[in-house]
Amino acid sequence: MQRSAARTIDEALIKMRRIWAPVTTGRPGANRRPVDLSTVLVADALRRIPWSPxxxxxxxxxxxxxxxxxxxxARAVDAGFVVKRPAADDVRRSELALTPSGVQLSQASMSFRFSYxxxxTRGWSDAEITTFxxxxxxxxxxVVAHPPDPTRPREDFDPSAARSASSSTGDG
Incomplete structure (x- = not known):
């Protein structure tokens, strides 16, 4: 991969991480406590897994x-979005499920993401959206198949080049 393409992808990924922070913190949950991204991720996982995991x-x-x-x-249970109960087949194991508030959180979160x-992508063509x-x-x-190994830095990585690149973009 060309270093300029890698730098462009890296910058885009950093920017994309930032889009979720303002909308997932500070919103009141079922118990009037703020809902954070981790609670939304737990609710989303429970919605996607077709059994009580x-x-x-x-x-x-x-x-x-x-x-x-x-x-x-535990945070999602305390907030009233998830219920934890003993598994029917093994009382040593707990199963998780969404509460009605958890279902509502998951649906609202998904609706927000789709709307966003x-x-x-409002100005994009259907072909551009499909390609993307x-x-x-x-x-x-x-990424899922090959997660990064932070204990093994690349041999050809030049930290000074990365610093000068980030300082020139205003990200450093």
Whole structure:
């Protein structure tokens, strides 16, 4: 990959991460507490998994540790979006499910995301949207299949070149 293309993709990914922060924090939840992105992600995982999953299964879906997922699920339970109950087949295991408020959160979040995507692609042709969707899905599939290993930096990475590039774009 050409370094300029890699830099463009990197900058775009950083910008895309920023789009979710303002809309997922500070909104009141079922108990009038703010809803954060992690609660939305837990609710979304529960909506997508077609059975009542365990914390371990949610962790696998989200790609985070089971310990982290336990904290995220506890927060979603405390906020009234998720219910945790003993599994019917094994009382040592818990199953998770969305509450009516959790279903509403998941639907509202999905509606917001779709509306936002329609807004930011308003001037795009159907062909451009289809191409973008295909390439983004291909990229996401590769990212999931080959997660980054932060313990193994690239041998050809030049930190000074990265610093000078980010300072010239105003991101550093």
């Amino acid at each position: 365990s914390v371990k299964e949610i962790a696998q879906h989200l790609g985070v540790t089971q310990t982290t997922t336990s904290r995220l699920v 995507l329609e807004q930011v 969707a295909t390439l983004l899905q291909r990229f996401a599939t590769e």
